[in-house]
Amino acid sequence: MANADVWQIIETDEFYRQFLRKDSGEDIKNEAIIQGFSVAEQLKKLAEGISLLDKELQRQVLENHEDLLSQATWIEKLEGVLSVMQSHVQCLLSAVERLRTKIIEPFNKVEMQTMMLSNLHATSDLLRRVTRIQHLSKRLNALMQAGPAGTIDIIKAAQSLSELSQITEDVDLSGLEVVEEELRTIRLHRNDVEKQTRLMLNQGLQSQNQTQVTTAVQVFSNLGSLSTTVSQVMEGAKQRVTRSIKEALDVQTLTHVATADASKTRGAPGRAAMPSPGNASMFRSRLWSALEHLFDSSIYTECSQIELLQRVLLKKVRDLSLVSHIQNAAYIDLLPKDQQELTSNFWLEVSTQLSRQLIQASQSASFLKQTLEGEYPKFLRLYLDLCKRLQAVGRSSDQGEIILQDAEPQAGKTAVFELNRDVVVAFENAYLSRSVSRLLDPVNLMFSGEVVPSHEEVDSLIRTITSELSVSLVDVSLSRTVARNISKTVRLFCLKCEQMTVTGGEATQVIDSCTPGQLTNISIANLLHYLNGQVARVVSNMKNSLPSDTISIVLESLQNTDELTRGIVNPILSSITDAIEAIILTMHNEDYSMGPVPNASTNMATRKPDAPCSLYMKELQDFISRAVKNYLAVFQNQDVVSKCCVSVAGRCLELFLRHACLVRPLGEGGRMKLAADFAQMELAVAPLCRQVSELGRPYKMLRSFRPLLFLTVEDIQACTALGDVIPYSLVLLSLFARGPQELLSPHQSANWSVSRFSQWLDTHPSERERLELMSGALQRYQQTVRQRGETKFHSVYPVMVNLLERGMKTAGK
Structure with a gap:
């Protein structure tokens, strides 16, 4: 039976299959299957299964006996190899033990020698330090015992103390009797040098002696206490400024002094109370004196001292940077970043304290507040004078520009002492x-x-x-x-x-x-x-x-x-304009149809007209003259009135030209009369403007249009002023009067009155719209001629059509 058959029998048999499964979910089912067999049947099934397994084992042994024998042989060989390896390992352990014995003893000796050498080096270094300390101590004693410490001596002493500090900073010298006396002397000398240097620094700052301040800075730099000293100087200056501000704004002190002065004046005892009306002026005087002293003396002195200190510090940085970049960086490390901007920081602190104390003082004393508020410009002047004086100090200082490593260039010194609005706001x-x-x-x-x-x-x-x-x-x-x-x-x-x-x-x-x-x-x-x-x-x-x-x-x-003056004048001018238009409209009541004037010159374009002035023109001149005299000359602001009148005069000329073109019928004598009106129109508008020529385009149109009255239609067509000075629509409007009665004017064609047509022109300033209206009138004339069966148009018609086409082209650009 094949191996697959044995396993197939076991897997397919329900009784045997229960021994192969490990699922807990099948336990109940397996118990049910077992209970279906009796004990004898179960034993029989087990015996049969064991028999099947035995047969299968025998079959496997028979088929693979060579492989089993080979494996058994290799196991014996492996045991022999392991035995040999064990003996080799034992030999290796013995050799390692012997080698360890040979190494430990030299290592211990080397370690002991190394410790001895280290101790010798430490002792040697200590001896060198002691020797150097003794040498520097003697030199320091000699410098300090040479008499009053001079500038050179104190710098050398500081250098010696700096070197002594470097020598003693990394080693413990306590317990060495040989240098105990020197160390004690060094501490005393250091205190003495610091005391004298601090005194020198204070004196230098107070007297603005840059040499003394520079020497003091150098000494403190050598002593390694420059940063601490600068902080102390800054703190002391801040405290003094704060104290000065409080004293200047102390209401009790000011009141007491003012009251005492008033008592001396009156010969009566005063009271330490708020100023009464009698001594208010004394209080203000005392307050302004105190503020002047505060700004001119206290704050200015402290700020100028800090300015000098920063000037020396930054000059030192610049000098070191010229020597060595590394030295510069080392020096900067001794000076914190906030101390590289002493002036700006101090000024900010002064401004903050001044603002705070002013607010507190004004809140606690209403009279002081009223004084500062009422005479604020005086207070501001004191503050600004202080800023200007300090800015002058900054400009005069030979500080130069310092650019530090990994830092931005410093701002100009004159920008430091600026007015802080928070103080005065x-x-x-x-x-x-x-x-x-x-x-x-x-x-x-x-x-x-x-x-x-x-x-x-x-x-x-x-x-x-x-x-x-x-x-x-x-x-x-x-x-x-x-x-x-x-x-x-x-x-x-x-x-x-x-x-x-x-x-x-x-x-x-x-x-x-x-x-x-x-x-x-x-x-x-x-x-x-x-x-x-x-x-x-x-x-x-x-x-x-x-x-x-x-x-x-x-x-x-x-x-x-x-x-506002324009707003007052314009309504009057509007009424004047309306009246002028009404007078010009009466032009159409005049008779311009008369024939040629006897003995008239043939060159009508250059001849001066002999016709008398029209009645409407006389009325217009009188009205404008009276209006200017009664309603406009009384205004004192004639510049505004003249500018407003320019538009009125220009409007007057435009209306005159417009209605002059609408006059029909117009004979040769009428042209002479109309030309006289043109000349009189310049005199009529003269009161409205300083010079008629300043009216611009309307005046040019008036002067250019007058000669056209005496030109033929062909000459008008060739006139160079058309389109540039004189609009085509205006020329076309005047040519209607030269045509036959059938050639109706645009307003006649539209059945409008002259005034309505004038209003339409005002609301339609576009040249194209005006030309289109006139084109309609020409088309109507063309239709009338064709309806009558006539084969020929009036001579003015082609000229008007040509001008219309030219005007439309110009208007389309």
Whole structure:
């Protein structure tokens, strides 16, 4: 039976299969199968299974007996090899033990010799140190016993102490009797040198002696205590500044002194209380004296000393950097990074302390607060003077630019001592608030009634503005802020004036003499002009002292007065314009159809017209002259009025040209009369402007159009002024009058009145739209001619069509 058959029998048999499975889930099922057999049957099945396994084992042994014998033989050989290896291992262990015995003894001897050598080296180094200490101690004693320590001696002593410090810093010399006396002497000499050097440093800083400070810095650098000494100097200066600030702002002291002075004056005992009205001025005087001493003496002295110290320190760094980069780095290591900017750090601390103490003092004493707020410019001047003096010290110092390794270049020294706004911001805001009130209150007061303010009231406001600008000269920022307040004042003044301005028909009539409303508006406009002139005069007088942006702010605010004046003048000018248009419209009531004038010159383009002035032109001249005299000349701000009148004069010329082109019928004598009107028109608008030539394009059109009245249509077509000076639409409009009655003008073709057509032209300034309207009139004429069966157009028609095409091309560009 094959091996596969035996296993197949066992796996397929339910009884045998239970011995092959390890699943716990099949336990219940297996028990059920076993219970299905009796004990005898189970034993029989087991016996049969064992028999099958025995047979299978025998079969496997018979088939593989050679392999089994071979494996048994190799096991015996392996046991022999292991026995040989065990003997070799024993030999190796014995050899290792013998080698260990030979190595340990020399190692112990070498170790002992090494320890002895190390001890010899330590002893030798200690002896060298002791010898050097004794030598340096003798030299130090000689230097210190030579008399009062001079500059050279103290530097040499510091060098010796520095070397002694390096010698003793890594070794314990306690217990060595040979150097105990020297070490004690060295400590005494070190204390003595530090004491004298500190005294030298203080004296040098107080007297601004750079040589003494440099020597002291060198000594402390040699002693290795430079950083500590600098910190002590900084801390001492901060404490002195803080104490000086507190003393200057001590209300009790100031009050006591002021009261004592008042008592001496009155001969009566005083009280240590808040200043009374009688001694308030003494209190302020004492306060300002204390603040002047604080800024001019205490803070300036301490800041200049710190400036000198930093100057010496950075000069030392620069000198070392020229010698060796490594030495420079080593020196910088002795000086912390925050001490490389002593001046800026100290100034920041001074500003912080000053700000804190001022706030505390003002909160505890209302009178002190009122004094600083009311006379803020004086306080600011003291502060700015201090900054300027310190900046001058920084500029004059021969410090140079120092660029440290792994550090950014230092900023310019003049930027260190800048005004810190945190110190003055609280008092500045209060002062500016009062300044605004001082500026705005007069404006509100002068406009409290219904009467236009007088020049005297404006002069009072001007004096206030002058005073505010004068006291703001101490600081650019303050001056700029005051200028903004003045700008607010001018705007408020303009707003009040605008509220008083009269509007409606009473303010715009131009028929009768000036109404009360117009007189009020004229007074307001003249008052605005007076304010403008006075403020401009004040600024002009201070232009050498005021910053340019301050001047700009004030002058820009004055433009509001011109704008309001324009707002008052423009309604009147609008009424004048309407009246001018109404008068020009009466041109069409004139008769321009008369024939040629007898004995007239053939060169009509150059001949001066002999025709009399038209009635409407006479009326126009009289009206403009009267309007200018009664309604415009009374305004004092003639610059604004003249600028506004330019547009009115230009409008007058445009209307005249427009309606002159609409005149129909127009005969040869009518052209002469119309040419005379052209000449008279220049005289009519002359009162509205300084020079008629300044009217620009309208004036050029007037002068260029007049010769066209006497030219033929062919000459008009060749005129070079067309399209450049004179619009094509205007020339076409004038040519309608030269055509037959069937060639209706554009307004006649549209069945409009002349006034309505004029309004349409005002609302349609586009040249293309105007030409399109005239094109419609020409097309209507063309249709009329064809309907009549005529084969020929009037001679003016092709010229007009040609001009229309040229105009449309120009308008399309």
